Amino acid sequence: MSLRLEGVSYRYAGSTATVLSEVDLVVERGEVVGLVGANEAGKTTLCLVAAGLAPATIGGRLQGTVHIDDLATAAARPFELAQRCGTLFQNPATQLSGTAPTVWEEIAFGPRNLALPLAEVVARVDEAVRLLAIGDLVRRDPARLSGGQAQLIALAGVLALQPAYLILDEPTSQLDPQGTRLVGDALAALAAHSNAGVLIVEHKTDLLAGLASRVAVIEAGRLVAAGPAADTLADERLPGWGVQPPSAVRLGRAAAAAGVSLG
Amino acid sequence: MTTDRPTGSPPGPPDFVLQAPSGAYLSLNPATKLLVAAVEVEAAFLVGTWTGPILVLLLVLASAAIAGVMPRLAVIVAVTVPIVASIVLINGFLYPGAVDVFVRIGPLAPSVSGFLFGLQITLRLLAASLALAVAYLATRTDDLLSDLERRGFGRRATYVIGSAIETVPRTVDRAAEIVDAQRSRGLDTEGRWWRRARGIVPLAAPVVFGALTEVEERTMALEARAFSTPGPRTVLRVLPDSTPQRLVRYALLLALVAMIVGRIAGPLGVLP
Amino acid sequence: MADAIAPSSGLALATEGLGFVYPDGTRALEGVDLRIAAGEQVALIGQNGSGKSTLVRHFDGLLRATTGRVLVGGEPVGQRHVADLAHLVGIVFQNPDRQIFAGRVRAEVAFGPRNLGMQGGELDERVTAALQAVGLAGSEGVNPYDLGYSRRKLLGMASVLAMATPAVVLDEPTTGQDARGVARVREIVARLAAAGRTVVTISHDMTFVAEVFPRLVVMRAGRVILDGPPAEVFAEANWPTLATTYLDPPLAAREGTRLGLGATPSEASLIAALRARRAT
Numbered sequence: 073m074s075l076r077l078e079g080v081s082y083r084y085a086g087s088t089a090t091v092l093s094e095v096d097l098v099v100e101r102g103e104v105v106g107l108v109g110a111n112e113a114g115k116t117t118l119c120l121v122a123a124g125l126a127p128a129t130i131g132g133r134l135q136g137t138v139h140i141d142d143l144a145t146a147a148a149r150p151f152e153l154a155q156r157c158g159t160l161f162q163n164p165a166t167q168l169s170g171t172a173p174t175v176w177e178e179i180a181f182g183p184r185n186l187a188l189p190l191a192e193v194v195a196r197v198d199e200a201v202r203l204l205a206i207g208d209l210v211r212r213d214p215a216r217l218s219g220g221q222a223q224l225i226a227l228a229g230v231l232a233l234q235p236a237y238l239i240l241d242e243p244t245s246q247l248d249p250q251g252t253r254l255v256g257d258a259l260a261a262l263a264a265h266s267n268a269g270v271l272i273v274e275h276k277t278d279l280l281a282g283l284a285s286r287v288a289v290i291e292a293g294r295l296v297a298a299g300p301a302a303d304t305l306a307d308e309r310l311p312g313w314g315v316q317p318p319s320a321v322r323l324g325r326a327a328a329a330a331g332v333s334l335g
Numbered sequence: 336m337t338t339d340r341p342t343g344s345p346p347g348p349p350d351f352v353l354q355a356p357s358g359a360y361l362s363l364n365p366a367t368k369l370l371v372a373a374v375e376v377e378a379a380f381l382v383g384t385w386t387g388p389i390l391v392l393l394l395v396l397a398s399a400a401i402a403g404v405m406p407r408l409a410v411i412v413a414v415t416v417p418i419v420a421s422i423v424l425i426n427g428f429l430y431p432g433a434v435d436v437f438v439r440i441g442p443l444a445p446s447v448s449g450f451l452f453g454l455q456i457t458l459r460l461l462a463a464s465l466a467l468a469v470a471y472l473a474t475r476t477d478d479l480l481s482d483l484e485r486r487g488f489g490r491r492a493t494y495v496i497g498s499a500i501e502t503v504p505r506t507v508d509r510a511a512e513i514v515d516a517q518r519s520r521g522l523d524t525e526g527r528w529w530r531r532a533r534g535i536v537p538l539a540a541p542v543v544f545g546a547l548t549e550v551e552e553r554t555m556a557l558e559a560r561a562f563s564t565p566g567p568r569t570v571l572r573v574l575p576d577s578t579p580q581r582l583v584r585y586a587l588l589l590a591l592v593a594m595i596v597g598r599i600a601g602p603l604g605v606l607p
Numbered sequence: 608m609a610d611a612i613a614p615s616s617g618l619a620l621a622t623e624g625l626g627f628v629y630p631d632g633t634r635a636l637e638g639v640d641l642r643i644a645a646g647e648q649v650a651l652i653g654q655n656g657s658g659k660s661t662l663v664r665h666f667d668g669l670l671r672a673t674t675g676r677v678l679v680g681g682e683p684v685g686q687r688h689v690a691d692l693a694h695l696v697g698i699v700f701q702n703p704d705r706q707i708f709a710g711r712v713r714a715e716v717a718f719g720p721r722n723l724g725m726q727g728g729e730l731d732e733r734v735t736a737a738l739q740a741v742g743l744a745g746s747e748g749v750n751p752y753d754l755g756y757s758r759r760k761l762l763g764m765a766s767v768l769a770m771a772t773p774a775v776v777l778d779e780p781t782t783g784q785d786a787r788g789v790a791r792v793r794e795i796v797a798r799l800a801a802a803g804r805t806v807v808t809i810s811h812d813m814t815f816v817a818e819v820f821p822r823l824v825v826m827r828a829g830r831v832i833l834d835g836p837p838a839e840v841f842a843e844a845n846w847p848t849l850a851t852t853y854l855d856p857p858l859a860a861r862e863g864t865r866l867g868l869g870a871t872p873s874e875a876s877l878i879a880a881l882r883a884r885r886a887t
Contacts, residue, residue: 109785110757110785110786110787111755111756111757111783111784111785111788112755112756112757120555123559125555125558125559128558129554129555129558130551130555149563150558150559150561150562150563151558151561151562151563151564154558154559154560154561155561158559159555159556159559161552161555161556163552165505166549166552166553166556167552167553167556169494169557169560171476171477171480171494172477173475173476173477174351174352176348176349176351176352177352177477177571180348180571181560182560182561183569184568184569184571185560185561185562185564185568186561186564186569187564187566187567187568187569188569189569190347190348190569190570190571191347193348193569193571194347194348210349211351218655218656219655226556229560230559230560233560233561242783245782245783246782246783248654248655248811249654249811249813249853249854249855250654250655250852250853251655252811253853253855275783275784275785278858311786314785314786314787315785315786316785316786316789319814319857319858319859320858322874323858323859323862323874323877326874326877326878327877327878327881330878330881330882331882331885332878332881332882332885333881334862334866334881335866509705512700512702512705513705513706515664515669515700516698516700516705516706517706518669518689518690518693519667519669519689519693519697519698519700519767520693520697520706520718520719520722520766520767520770521690521693521694521719521722521723521770522690522722523688523690523722524689524690536708537706537708537718539708540707540708541704541705541706541707541708544704544707544708544752545704545705548704
């Protein structure tokens with residue numbers, strides 16, 4: 073049981089450019105995999121393909137196979153995919169439904185769409201709230217939250233579908249330092265207490281260093297490196313691939329080059 | 336979040352979610368409120384020249400007071416003031432064929448009948464739009480959507496209606512940012528009108544592109560939350576309804592038809 | 608390339624007791640006294656809602672002070688039109704997609720200078736120089752939306768650089784940028800500084816500001832709470848103050864303190880301090 077991309081190549085609808093080439097990637101339940109790369113290297117596309125949103129919702133041409141556990145995404149319908157793999161995007165504002173007067177109802181949006189019995193809807197909302205420790209936000213108006221809070225609610229909304237896998241595309245890039253910390257802490261708690269398999273795209277390699285067990289690097293649509301987080305984030309080729317290594321790695325390298333030690 | 340409930344019964348949504356709105360007008364079923372608004376809108380245009388709009392305005396103000404939405408209604412009224420003023424002024428000064436003109440200054444020919452005509456149009460428009468506004472302000476969006484869904488409207492249609500209003504403030508914010516950015520690049524919005532006209536594309540294009548991008552992002556986010564699952568959604572709270580209300584709604588539907596007949600046949604047109 | 612950013616005498620920017628209240632009653636700025644000398648480079652840091660964006664919008668007249676004064680080049684701004692102040696202060700906003708409207712990169716960059724009255728040969732030179740400065744020289748005929756997000760952000764920067772204003776404000780220039788984009792932004796700031804221009808940036812990236820800007824101004828709830836060089840702002844003595852607004856000092860500062868080396872906010876200063884210690 074895992075999220076598997078095998079030999080995946082992808083072209084957007086109406087485009088001749090191949091954005092992903094021959095990508096092989098596996099995300100196991102319970103592990104956090106980081107994905108880094110320069111802008112336009114294909115990180116977002118890989119997220120959409122892994123979640124099945126491409127091609128199910130946005131079309132395009134997919135070669136190779138993507139399986140979320142036993143479901144092949146090529147033939148699946150969006151609501152089937154949503155229950156197995158949740159996706160969180162960069163912009164908090166566009167992810168909230170805009171029709172819920174309270175955070176509680178916003179989180180209930182997904183389970184309600186699935187026409188689950190009311191008791192089940194309530195249980196799922198309560199569980200998502202507990203996992204992310206946002207009990208003090210349930211009565212609030214979703215439109216009046218800070219960026220970091222809104223992103224947490226969006227995450228709760230996705231978790232309420234109880235997916236086995238979670239894909240996060242630069243979840244903190246639009247947030248201020250406080251929001252980044254809020255979401256970062258919530259993700260750490262999630263990683264520790266749930267068995268979801270997580271794929272997270274981030275420029276903030278410092279954040280990934282604390283969160284991911286494995287890291288993959290994408291360049292021009294191909295995975296050029298993958299391995300344990302500590303090793304990959306210390307790979308000397310990272311800057312050449314347009315990725316800034318974590319602060320600790322940079323400082324360590326600068327110290328070594330100057331012949332001093334950070335003791 | 337969930338409070339005391341009889342032991343053995345399954346947990347329900349928290350009180351603040353279940354809270355049924357109370358109050359004579361607020362507790363009415365959304366469909367009832369919508370039908371009342373529809374009848375009011377029709378009356379504003381079909382019943383007499385002044386009787387209809389004035390009666391409707393009084394009714395609207397009364398229901399707004401009962402529902403406690405006066406402050407928010409006041410905001411909407413404030414927004415309509417420029418439109419109202421311009422209609423009155425244009426008609427007042429430029430009403431064709433007026434015989435009671437008091438002075439002519441170039442193309443301007445202010446006349447009493449012109450101002451009266453302008454006033455009459457604005458009263459009708461105000462009555463109609465405020466009737467709809469009160470119905471909207473006094474109804475929870477989600478209740479309205481659930482009710483429409485129950486009556487067979489598709490999920491997508493109801494979502495579009497519900498979210499359309501919510502996206503207005505965000506579009507306004509985005510537009511404000513665009514205006515700031517272009518003004519900072521020297522786009523003149525404070526000078527002569529011919530220079531301001533040059534700003535249409537630089538102001539409008541990013542709004543349009545932004546709206547398109549946002550539609551794309553929202554669609555994906557909705558799909559990621561199983562929005563396109565077939566079948567009706569789980570209902571969170573049962574909407575208040577009753578036999579008297581149902582009867583009233585049938586009566587209102589009849590009234591809608593009767594008013595049209597009454598106007599064509601004559602009697603309603605004779606009223607002042 | 609040498610003339611990509613022409614020398615200038617810079618521009619002083621100042622606020623005296625600046626207060627600003629939004630129409631809905633939100634108090635965004637309270638009694639802000641800030642003096643930026645001509646040719647100085649300053650970074651404004653703080654959480655969203657601290658007043659940073661509100662503050663910079665006073666420098667080109669987008670917002671007018673509710674109380675206090677704003678001075679540009681030593682002169683009070685008064686009621687001067689934004690279109691006038693745009694000759695003096697250029698603001699690069701955070702989201703390039705909230706300003707791009709032209710079908711070609713070149714036309715997009717030419718918009719600003721043309722509004723300022725530049726034409727003909729001078730206009731062409733400015734646009735070319737600006738595109739070179741941000742690394743988009745080969746993309747003049749490209750549709751801006753065919754560029755990726757990083758390069759659209761650089762396009763936004765070029766659009767303002769072409770206006771050749773003595774003061775430049777950069778709102779979150781590194782947000783959403785990859786490593787190459789960040790490197791390019793650093794290069795542009797360095798060239799602006801070398802050309803004597805006043806540069807003000809708003810940023811959430813503590814490492815970026817510590818390494819690039821000689822002066823940091825920390826804001827919280829509409830007020831300035833710290834103002835000084837990075838070594839001072841990120842010194843251990845100020846960590847409690849920074850904590851009140853949930854800001855973390857960069858790793859170099861924390862390592863320097865851990866190793867007892869004093870204030871070392873940047874990689875360079877940390878390495879220098881380590882070398883100095885080893886030499887003793």
